[in-house]
Structure formats: C-alpha cells, structure tokens
Amino acid sequence: MKKLRILIAKPGLDGHDRGAKVVARALRDAGFEVIYTGLHQTPEMIAEAAIQEDVDAVGLSILSGAHMTLFPEVMRLLKEKGAPDILVFGGGIIPKEDMEELYKIGCGRLFGPGTPTPEIIDYLKEKFPDRC
Amino acid sequence: MTIDRISEEQKRWQNLVNQGKPDQFTTVSGIPVQIIYTPADIPDFDYLRDLGFPGEYPYTRGIRHNMYRGRIWTMRQFSGFGTAQDTNARYKFLLAHGETGLSVAFDFPTLYGRDSDDSMSKGEVGKCGVAVSSLEDMETLFEGIPLGEVSTSMTINGPAAVLWAFYIVTAEKQGVPSEKLRGTIQNDILKEYIAQKSWLFPPEPSLRIITDIMAFGAKHVPKWNTISISGYHIREAGSTAAQELAFTLKDGMTYVEAGIKAGLDVDTFAPRLSFFFNSHLDFFEEIAKFRAARRIWAREMRNTYHAKKPESWLLRFHTQTAGCTLTAQQPENNIVRTAFQALAAVLGGTQSLHTNSMDETWALPTEKAVLIALRTQQLIAEEAGVVNCIDPLGGSYYVEALTNKLEEQAYEYFQKIDALGGMVKAIEQGYPQREIAEAAYRYQRAVDEGRRVVVGVNKYLLEGEKLEIPILKIDPRVEQEQCERLRRLRQRRDNARVHRALDDLKSACAGKDNVMYPILAAVRAYATLGEICGAMKEVFGTYAEPPMF
Numbered sequence: 194m195k196k197l198r199i200l201i202a203k204p205g206l207d208g209h210d211r212g213a214k215v216v217a218r219a220l221r222d223a224g225f226e227v228i229y230t231g232l233h234q235t236p237e238m239i240a241e242a243a244i245q246e247d248v249d250a251v252g253l254s255i256l257s258g259a260h261m262t263l264f265p266e267v268m269r270l271l272k273e274k275g276a277p278d279i280l281v282f283g284g285g286i287i288p289k290e291d292m293e294e295l296y297k298i299g300c301g302r303l304f305g306p307g308t309p310t311p312e313i314i315d316y317l318k319e320k321f322p323d324r325c
Numbered sequence: 326m327t328i329d330r331i332s333e334e335q336k337r338w339q340n341l342v343n344q345g346k347p348d349q350f351t352t353v354s355g356i357p358v359q360i361i362y363t364p365a366d367i368p369d370f371d372y373l374r375d376l377g378f379p380g381e382y383p384y385t386r387g388i389r390h391n392m393y394r395g396r397i398w399t400m401r402q403f404s405g406f407g408t409a410q411d412t413n414a415r416y417k418f419l420l421a422h423g424e425t426g427l428s429v430a431f432d433f434p435t436l437y438g439r440d441s442d443d444s445m446s447k448g449e450v451g452k453c454g455v456a457v458s459s460l461e462d463m464e465t466l467f468e469g470i471p472l473g474e475v476s477t478s479m480t481i482n483g484p485a486a487v488l489w490a491f492y493i494v495t496a497e498k499q500g501v502p503s504e505k506l507r508g509t510i511q512n513d514i515l516k517e518y519i520a521q522k523s524w525l526f527p528p529e530p531s532l533r534i535i536t537d538i539m540a541f542g543a544k545h546v547p548k549w550n551t552i553s554i555s556g557y558h559i560r561e562a563g564s565t566a567a568q569e570l571a572f573t574l575k576d577g578m579t580y581v582e583a584g585i586k587a588g589l590d591v592d593t594f595a596p597r598l599s600f601f602f603n604s605h606l607d608f609f610e611e612i613a614k615f616r617a618a619r620r621i622w623a624r625e626m627r628n629t630y631h632a633k634k635p636e637s638w639l640l641r642f643h644t645q646t647a648g649c650t651l652t653a654q655q656p657e658n659n660i661v662r663t664a665f666q667a668l669a670a671v672l673g674g675t676q677s678l679h680t681n682s683m684d685e686t687w688a689l690p691t692e693k694a695v696l697i698a699l700r701t702q703q704l705i706a707e708e709a710g711v712v713n714c715i716d717p718l719g720g721s722y723y724v725e726a727l728t729n730k731l732e733e734q735a736y737e738y739f740q741k742i743d744a745l746g747g748m749v750k751a752i753e754q755g756y757p758q759r760e761i762a763e764a765a766y767r768y769q770r771a772v773d774e775g776r777r778v779v780v781g782v783n784k785y786l787l788e789g790e791k792l793e794i795p796i797l798k799i800d801p802r803v804e805q806e807q808c809e810r811l812r813r814l815r816q817r818r819d820n821a822r823v824h825r826a827l828d829d830l831k832s833a834c835a836g837k838d839n840v841m842y843p844i845l846a847a848v849r850a851y852a853t854l855g856e857i858c859g860a861m862k863e864v865f866g867t868y869a870e871p872p873m874f
Contacts, residue, residue, distance in 0.1 A: 201874075206433035206449055208522030211562045211649070214762050214874040215769045221874075231872025232522055235445070257433050258688070258799065262448025288687050288796050306653045306686040307782040309773045 197324045198248040202230040202239045207257035219310035240270035243279050253283035260287050264295050332365035353607035354565035362722035379715045383623040385616050386716035387674040388639045393712035399677040400702045405430035405455035406689045407803045409465035412455040428478040430454035436523040438484035438858030441807040450804035458811055459853045463491035473501040477508035483525030485512035486538055487857050490848040509550035515576040518752045521558035528749050530865035536587040539594040541841040550599040560603035561649045563765020566614045567731055571738030572757050574621055579748040581630050591630050595637035604670040605647040613727035615673030643677040644670035651686045655781035656794055659683040664701050671705055688796045818851040826850045827860040834864035
C-alpha cells in the first residue's frame with residue numbers, strides 16, 4: 194500500500210515556519226511521506242507542487258492573517274488544474290469566524306495554536322483510513 | 326566556614342531528602358536544576374570580578390548606576406495594523422495612556438520591501454502590521470506626533486535603510502533635524518536568515534548596507550540605535566535560552582567585525598548597538614540569561630574588540646514577553662503569563678519592554694487587550710516595589726550558578742560557530758536553523774506527551790470552551806484603499822526625478838558609496854519602497870533558503 198503523501202506549504206510572505214516544520218516532522222515520524230515547500234510560495238506554486246508530487250493532502254500554515262485570501266486560492270487552483278480531490282487542511286493564527294467561513298467552502302480541518310500533533314495525525318488517518 | 330565544609334554538608338543534607346526524579350526538574354530549556362544551591366555551587370565566585378556594581382564593568386547587575394530609580398524602563402508596545410491612519414490613532418491612544426515610546430509593526434509586504442500593490446502582497450496588506458509603501462504613508466503614520474520628542478523603534482530588517490529614510494524625511498518635514506531623532510531600527514539581518522525569514526538580499530551585500538547605515542548614523546543621527554540585535558525571533562522559532570543568548574551575541578560580534586573590517590573605529594558605532602531579547606516562561610533562567618548577556622558582551626567588547634569607551638561595552642536591551650507561550654485556550658490566562666515574564670525582564674534589568682496582549686494567538690490585539698498589557702507594566706513599575714533595589718536576585722546562589730551555566734553554554738556555541746567559519750558560514754550551512762528546529766520539536770514532543778504542562782492546553786482544560794473575548798478584524802477594504810493611494814501617488818509625483826534617483830542608487834550599490842544618501846534622495850522624490858528595493862535587488866540579487874525540516 195502506498196504511504197500517505199502530504200505537502201506542507203508556506204504560502205505568501207509569512208516567515209513563521211516553526212509550526213510548519215514541527216508538523217512536518219511529526220507527520221514524518223508518524224510514517225507519512227512529507228514534502229515541505231519552504232517559504233514564500235505562491236498559491237500557483239503550491240497547487241503545481243501538490244499535483245506533481247501526487248500528494249493526498251496539502252497542509253497550509255498561515256500566521257500572517259492572509260488566510261482568507263490564500264486558502265480559497267489554493268483550493269480554486271487545485272480544482273482548476275483537475276485535482277479537486279486533494280484535501281486542503283491547515284493551521285495558524287485563524288479566528289474562529291474565519292474558520293467557519295473556510296469550512297463552508299470545503300476546506301479541511303484547521304488547527305489553531307496549542308494543537309497537539311497527534312490530533313493532526315489522527316485527523317489524517319481518519320480522512321484516509323485505507324491508506325494508513 | 327570553607328567551601329569544602331559546605332559541600333560536605335550539602336551532600337549530607339541532599340541524601341536525607343527525597344529530591345524527585347531529576348528529569349522532572351529542569352529549566353524550560355532543559356538545564357537540570359538542583360533542589361538547592363549553596364556557596365559550594367559557585368566555588369570560584371569573586372564579587373568584584375563577576376558582578377561589580379551597576380553602571381560599571383562587567384555590568385552584570387545593570388548598565389546604569391541608579392537603574393530604575395533614575396528612570397523607569399521605556400514602556401513600548403509593538404503595534405501596527407491596517408492603514409497608516411488606523412495605526413496613527415492607536416499610537417495616540419497608547420501615548421495618552423502612559424506609553425513612553427513607540428514601536429512600529431509593519432505588515433509582511435513592507436517587511437519584504439514590497440509595495441501594497443505587488444502581486445505577492447495580495448491578502449497580506451495591513452494584516453500583520455501597518456502597510457507603509459512610501460514617504461506619504463510614513464507622514465500619515467506620524468501625523469500629529471512630534472518626532473523630536475518621542476523615541477520610535479521600527480521592526481524592520483531587509484529594507485531597514487529605506488524605512489529609516491522615510492522616517493528621517495518625515496521628521497525633516499516636521500522641522501526636526503536628524504541629529505535630534507531618537508529610536509531604533511532592528512536592522513539585524515543575520516537573525517532573519519536564522520529565524521524570522523524576512524530577508525531581501527544575500528548576506529554579503531546585506532552586511533555592506535548595515536555598515537553603511539552604521540556610518541551614516543554615527544555622522545548624522547547620533548542618538549539612533551542603528552541595529553537591535555535580536556534574540557526574540559530566535560526564541561520564538563523554538564530555541565532554548567542558551568541558543569537565544571549565544572546566536573544573538575554571535576550575530577552582534579559579526580556586525581562589530583564587519584564594522585571594523587569596513588574601516589570604522591569600533592567606538593564610533595558600538596555605543597549605538599542595542600539588543601532585543603525574549604522573556605520566556607522560566608523565571609530564573611530568563612533573569613540569568615539577561616545577566617549573562619551583559620557580562621559576556623562587556624568582556625568581548627573590551628577584551629576581544631578592544632573598544633575603549635565604556636559606552637561600547639554596555640549591552641542595552643529591549644524585551645518582549647514570549648508570544649509563543651500564549652495560548653488560544655482560556656486566553657485570559659495569558660495576562661498572568663505575561664505578567665510573570667515582564668517581571669523577569671524587569672528583574673533582569675531591561676531598558677525597554679513590550680508586554681503581549683491576551684488575544685494575540687487569535688489576531689492583532691484590541692484596544693482593551695493592549696491597555697491591560699500596558700497596565701501590567703505600570704503595575705510592576707509603580708505597585709510591586711521591585712524598582713527600589715537594583716538586581717535584587719544578585720548573590721542568590723541559584724541565580725549566580727544559572728548565570729554561569731548560561732554563559733558557559735553560550736561559549737560552547739561560540740566555539741562551534743567559529744569552527745564552522747563564523748556566523749555567516751554557519752547560517753549558510755543551516756547550523757543555527759537546525760539547532761533551533763531540533764529544540765522546537767523537542768519542546769512540542771514534551772508538550773504532546775504531557776511532560777511539559779501548558780495550562781489550559783494539556784492540563785486544566787475547560788470542557789466545551791467557547792471563545793469569549795472580542796477579536797480585532799482588519800477591514801478588507803484596507804488593501805484596495807492602499808493600492809489606490811499608491812496609484813495616485815505614482816501619477817502625481819515627478820517620475821523623471823524618481824528614475825534618476827533610482828539610477829543613482831544603483832550606481833552606489835554597484836560601487837562603494839554609502840547607499841543612505843541616494844536612498845534619501847529617492848525617498849524625497851517619493852519613490853516607493855518596492856521601487857527602491859527593486860533597484861537594489863537588480864544589483865545585489867536575492868536570497869532563497871533551501872527548504873528543510
């Protein structure tokens with residue numbers, strides 16, 4: 194069985210990469226295949242990488258307040274490029290109301306500060322039960 | 326009473342008591358802590374050599390003779406959001422409530438030297454700080470605030486020269502000469518590569534711009550701190566206290582070496598170097614860190630870099646409480662966390678302080694939240710009685726032993742970095758970045774496994790907790806309005822003059838002339854931040870970090 198492949202991505206200009214790196218390591222230690230984009234990616238670059246790397250899910254880390262622009266944009270581009278099945282989830286500094294809005298447009302779970310990493314791992318295992 | 330006798334008695338006593346599991350009792354950075362400390366734990370302690378008196382070498386106890394009796398630390402709340410006009414109103418609010426210095430938080434596009442209408446800026450304008458794309462925005466930001474009277478700190482690094490030029494020209498227009506200006510630009514590019522990641526150019530040209538800034542400041546803006554060498558972001562990225570201390574001081578030494586190599590006399594610029602540290606959870610470890618920092622810097626400046634003026638030996642620093650320790654859960658608890666951290670900074674002898682607001686894991690702070698944060702400082706300054714006596718923990722066996730320990734760990738890191746060829750080489754090899762990422766992961770594992778308690782997060786949770794504090798929203802119209810303002814500015818100004826100024830700037834970048842003069846000329850012509858940084862990138866190139874985790 195193919196391992197679950199996850200792209201962890203930092204869109205926009207936000208340089209806060211502590212969370213993205215910690216989550217990437219935790220997912221790798223949990224047995225997933227993890228690709229990290231590094232900083233300063235445009236939504237275009239992220240969608241492109243997700244498709245080329247043939248990932249199951251994209252985790253976006255945004256602490257800059259630009260989540261309402263960047264999440265929908267990555268999701269739109271994935272659809273446009275014929276990969277609507279790739280799950281987009283994420284985390285960062287995201288007020289509750291904004292989380293609700295993003296859930297309405299089909300965004301996967303959003304994890305706020307203080308989330309234990311096993312919670313993220315469990316979420317992904319639940320989403321892809323036949324792959325773990 | 327000999328040390329040996331105390332040591333024997335200490336062992337005898339320790340054998341009598343149940344000390345618990347050693348790995349349960351460490352500092353937040355993982356330094357093992359004994360159950361008790363005695364003179365036997367600081368056997369070589371020499372009061373005059375190791376501590377001395379405040380305001381005198383080696384400054385362990387503080388950099389001023391009378392410390393807070395002479396003047397309370399500057400209460401300086403880092404703030405900025407939305408448009409320059411929104412932030413201007415927040416500054417006036419804070420000053421009216423007893424704040425004593427300003428501190429500008431810029432949005433991400435500004436931190437990266439990009440204009441609000443740049444394609445990469447989409448969605449980020451005014452979100453994480455205030456958008457400042459031109460001299461016009463800076464004039465609005467400080468409208469009605471007399472720049473000859475306040476001191477202003479600006480957290481700006483890659484494009485620091487440009488934002489500083491905006492400020493200098495804004496003051497000029499208010500009739501305030503640059504000689505009178507007081508404040509700080511962060512301008513610490515090395516920690517950008519290490520931790521904060523808002524860089525523009527590669528390390529070598531970045532260091533050249535910094536030496537240009539130091540030379541310009543020494544000549545024209547003598548009261549300005551031209552670099553604030555920062556451990557804050559290193560710590561926020563997950564480092565230990567010792568890593569914060571070591572990497573920050575090593576960055577500082579690298580700037581000193583760059584200045585000396587550029588032909589500057591160390592005593593002309595060293596007195597204008599200042600520092601910026603984090604105040605994290607572990608109360609005594611933080612106090613020890615601040616004390617060790619002062620002692621190491623004084624020694625290195627005097628003995629290694631042969632600075633002759635005592636002002637060059639002083640480590641002056643700003644402190645911010647640790648944003649990364651705030652919790653989204655039960656946010657009111659953050660008020661208390663911040664108060665402990667602020668107290669550690671004061672007992673550690675800070676010159677200036679920012680206290681975080683309780684709501685900052687959700688958004689930028691509301692007016693109410695920031696007022697409580699400011700009041701926390703005022704309570705410490707005026708109610709708690711801690712400002713009466715300098716370095717009240719000096720002489721504590723524990724605090725002295727911990728100060729020595731942090732100093733020792735810092736020197737171990739200095740040696741490792743030297744072995745890699747110095748800080749720039751170490752950064753290029755990803756060494757400090759890796760050390761920090763390791764520490765961050767260790768910390769997260771400890772929290773996930775419940776070995777490290779975070780109140781409200783992995784212990785004492787509230788079932789079905791709902792967020793009950795108001796959150797600041799940034800109006801999405803800010804971005805449109807900001808782009809529109811820029812469009813009008815580009816129409817209105819003398820574009821031929823802008824182009825000439827940018828060409829002159831490129832020539833200075835390609836040659837050896839100080840870049841500050843052509844930057845100022847471009848700013849006066851209302852060239853935008855993005856245009857000026859763009860011109861410089863054409864000559865200096867850009868920097869990209871290889872992704873690693």
